[in-house]
Amino acid sequence: MDFGFSLSPSSAVNLDNTDMSLYERLCEREPGAKTCMACGSCSATCTVSAINGMSVRKVILGLQRGQFRDVEKMLSRCMLCGKCTMVCPRGINTRHLILELCRLYGSKEGEL
Amino acid sequence: MRERFASGFDPFVIPFVLGMVFVLSYCLFGMIRILVQLPKADRRKFLLSLVTPKTLLKDIKDIFLNCLIHVKLWKRNPVLGYMHSSIAFGWFMIILLGHLEVMLFLPERIHLFYYPIFFNYFVAETETTLQGAVLFFLMDFFLLMILSGIVLAIIKRVRSRIVGMRRTTNPSFLDRVGLYSLWAIFPLRLLCESFTAHISGGSFLTLPMNWIFRQFLGNELNALPTWWAYSIALGVFMTVLPFTRYMHIPSEMLLIPLRNAGLHILHPRKGFARVQFYSCPGCGVCIDACPMSVRKENLKDCTVYLNRQLRRGNEKRIEEISDKCLMCGKCTAVCQVGVQGPELRLAQRTMRNYGVNPHYSDIDPERFRVEGGSAKVLYFAGCMTHLTPGIGKSVRSLLDKAGVPFKMMDPEGGLCCGRPMMMAGRKEQTRELIRLNTDIIRNSGCTTLLLSCPICYRIFKERYSLDGIRIVHHSVFFDELIKQGKLSVQHNDSLRLAYHDPCELGRGCGIYDEPRSAVSSVAELLEAGKNREESICCGGSLGSLSLNFEKRKDITLASLKNLCVEDPDGIVTACPLCQSTFSNYSDIPVQDIAQVLDNASS
Ligand code: SF4
Ligand code: SF4
């Protein structure tokens, strides 16, 4: 029977199964990550969000939810233009956050 | 003149000879090492420049003016200039005159390289050598000059404020050994020559002293120990030189020809970079100049400390210092040696390994295809101008008023120019962005690329190859339109505006006059306390990777204070990033030059 809509699979993430170490390492290097309030200003202004959905907000949330591949994909198009830094109401140094995260990926410290 | 000793030798010369042989071989070895480290193309370029008469002449002239006379330092601070040039030039002259004396009077001894230094010990004056009086006079004269410099140096050590510096660096232990031996050399020389002046001859300084000493001392007995002390002081100085900041003396002589050959820093430790950080004498001028130094905790992040850490190989601090810098370029502008602090840091940033390496190969330039027909002016607002839409709006309005047909490269936002990426040291990503943007610009068929953001402007100028396309910043473009009468503006006599030189536009691209001329056509132009090459970064720079928002606040406030010395009604700048950064804290309006012109035009 067709109801005109369907059920989508649950996207809930079981936080208990998530490895938070990468997020924690990031917070050590860029403590600003902890102060993100997920307002989305960064996503709204991002130069490449239209291209691959980059959003610092989603990067920070993704790390806490264990969506490491998605995060990596988002990071892989950032142009470091700094618009997100300029608009962030919490004054987070998002460029530093992105660069440090790019370094942590694949480094011993950030190993998953 | 005749010789006092047939052998032409005395054991007291040994400390000097040993020190000299050591320092010369050290420098020779170091120089060869650096030449080996240079990339092949650079080495060729350098060697070629040494056999090109034009660059060679320039090398000699620059070495003379910078290493001996210290012209740049004179311009900056005459007291410090005198201090350095009296010692350097005076010492050079004493060595030169020493050689001249030997050549004139005892040419057979010229192969003994200690002879010109200790000439007065080895000779006795005779009736026939009165012509030597001129040389003796000059010798005393230059010795006096050096001594006056030494006195100043001692005063500077004790109280740096007297010579007009707020902050100066702390010397290390070996630096101190070098310093004190340098201070000792010249008073000892004066004593030596005075003790022997009645034998070897002297002039206005040494002869009277000789007379005084003879009233109560047995000259002969005191002479030899003093000459020993003089030789030891020289020997100690030469021996510690490579391990102290005095290494800057030989380094700078290599730095100048390398720079004149047109080399760039490619590796943060090797080759050209190495010569640069060894050429820093630690004068500390860059400390007061650095905008970060308004915060006490950032004092040690200035270029002088980067140089020190690079010499010591302190990796952790090198990384920290490299990331913090705003890349404003002011330290290079004030440095009389020309150490390129930001370039050293940039080279360090390029060394990093990342686990995620962005790439843009799947971005289709077609997506950013420029619409707008046959207009020849292409306006690229850039990321920063998109965040300060008022500026973009004013630019478009001014273009319309002047009747200049144009098209937009990034009406809905475009790609980044690549400079922020470049300043993070990611070369491959920068190259890709440049390639993409070049495609878009070439396909648009424009002949002029108009930019609002100096950050973009600089990379378009320096790194893009857009032959046949004029790259122009809007401040220059509108100034031209005003001068050509295409844009009519109203001068408001009661409006007083202070102009801020953005780092990337001013020091970065050398544009100082056009924006000023444009501002003067609509208002009374006021200058900041420190302006042009010495303008102070707004604090918003994308060059710094690790300075966070709160820490930049003090920098912005200091820069604002500097802009308000003449109590302006408003501040005008030529950079969207400066405009937005200042606006966060300024009590008076801060506008971009385009906005100011737009308000005053019809
Ligand atoms: S720096 Fe990166 S994440 Fe931030 S706005 Fe620019 S492209 Fe987007
Ligand atoms: S703008 Fe800042 S606070 Fe808002 S989501 Fe982005 S990073 Fe978080």
Ligand code: SF4
């Ligand atoms: S470039 Fe600017 S911020 Fe960096 S060290 Fe030099 S003066 Fe300081």
Ligand code: SF4
């Ligand atoms: S970098 Fe230049 S200005 Fe700074 S201490 Fe060294 S020589 Fe002086």
